[in-house]
Amino acid sequence: MKTVLITGANRSIGLEIAKQLAAKGYFIYIGSRNLAKGEEVVNQLKAQGLANLKAIELDVTNPGTISAAAEVVEQEKGSLDILINNAGILGSIPQTATEADVNMIKDVFETNLFGIIQVTQAFLPLLKKSAMPRISNITSGLGSLTLHSNPEWPYYPFKATAYITSKAALNMYTIALNYELRDLPFKVNAIDPGYTATDFNHHQGPGSVHDAASFIITHTDTLADAPTGKFFSPDIKDDSKISPW
Structure with missing residues (x-):
């Protein structure tokens, strides 16, 4: 049974990822800044017939909760197979x-970049104990420098400075992390779920949470010969779904 940790998993895309992976029989740690909210959704999922779920307090901007969460996973499971940095x-x-x-801007970077770095570094020792470790950093097409330089791109006008620069920085961290882990069986990728209708954007996106979660899982729960160090997006028309950085 694979062990999975998802940050920001008590709602929206993170919660749907947890549901779909739990249905595959994996053990899911639902990372939630508010433990009570995490436990509430775990109870809801169990009522729907899903098992092997546990809420874990994890605020990516709070090093204390990160280290405490890592200790829980180490004591209970001894290793971690999949880390999905979704918060x-x-x-x-x-x-x-x-x-x-x-x-x-600093607050946005604290969550979208520095928080992910802190979580990744804390859980790397446990991931290295897995035979097929996976790290997926949930990014956005808005973090693409290439696309943001193309006036014909549909989202070209959306230049939300704090958000797009934090995601561009996260993409670069993904590249650097993948490079450092290149000699180990890791797959480290940045994944854009697409413009999805969630609380995050007041439900304005055309995509569904179900499809977004499925796309993330497809490019996370991969075989040994799968690509690594890539930026995947459902908005890319060719079958590779690899987006330009």
């Missing part, structure tokens, strides 16, 4: 490059 925030809108509040 993220948008920040207040508008976010113009000329007037965005620097402290707000």
Whole structure:
């Protein structure tokens, strides 16, 4: 049975990922900043017939909760097979490059970049004990420098400074992390779930949470010959689904 940790998993895409992976028979740690909310969704999922789920307090901006969560996983499972860094925030809108509040930008980076780095580093020792370790950093097509430089791209006008720069930085961290782990059986990828209708965007996206979670799982729960160090997006038309950085 594979062991999975998903950050920000008590709602939206993270919760749907947990549901789909639990249905495959994996043991899922639902990382939640608020433990009570995490336990509430675990009870709901168990009532739906799913098993092997546990809520775990994990605030990616709080090193204490990160280290405590790592200790729980080590004591209970001894290793970790899949880490899905799903937690993220948008920040207040508008976010113009000329007037965005620097402290707000720092807050976005604290969750979207530094939090992911802290979680990844804390759980790397447990991931290294897995035969097929996987790290998926949930990013956004809005983090692509190439696409944001193309005036014909549909989302070209959306230049939310804090969010898009945090995701571009996360993409670069994914590349660096994959490089450092290249001699181990890791698969480290950045995955864009697409423009999905969630609480995050006031349910404005055209995509469904179910499809977004399925796409993430497809490019996370992979075989030994699968690509690594890539940026996947459902918006890419060819079968590879590999997005330009």
